Amino acid sequence: DSGVTQTPKHLITATGQRVTLRCSPRSGDLSVYWYQQSLDQGLQFLIQYYNGEERAKGNILERFSAQQFPDLHSELNLSSLELGDSALYFCASSYSPGLAGPYNEQFFGPGTRLTVL
């Protein structure tokens, strides 16, 4: 158990709908990262938040958005869902960006499997 929690574990919805995925980082971690993993694909970095602020952006679609709240949990919002959005969405957390030593390790949550029908 990495200490990162994600809810829900599974989500089945229809095209055009909107969903919210939730992530709670490890205690003390300030950074949260979101990744998308499609079938037989690698981990696509979507977005990173550090202490409530957006810090880095990857290949995140305009239909997707995220935020990190004062208690450091994060939510990833996916709207106007398409069949191709079906994937495993991972959240990861780390203590702090930009520091040498063990702080850069990212700890992954168990993922949320999204199925769009």
Place this chain on the structure above:
Amino acid sequence: GENVEQHPSTLSVQEGDSAVIKCTYSDSASNYFPWYKQELGKRPQLIIDIRSNVGEKKDQRIAVTLNKTAKHFSLHITETQPEDSAVYFCAASMTGRDDKIIFGKGTRLHILP
């Protein structure tokens, strides 16, 4: 932006033999290179990492080498065991700029009995 290429995409080795996975990166400013292992249906987990001020790092049966000039790094697993079967991802990051980690597409390692 950073791009990470990983080869091979699939690798089968006999139990007890060694496995080598190679990655190249494009951004010469990258200074942190982690390797993650993902077992079927599970989350990725860090198995070893190396920073740009080090050329090689070893942890029991796992070693990673880094060639900054050529911008490539490799994972070596010796005396492979059945539990080594998994997907392995290399990644590159520039700490101090942001913590965005760019992953390779992964190598599916099969350990044959």
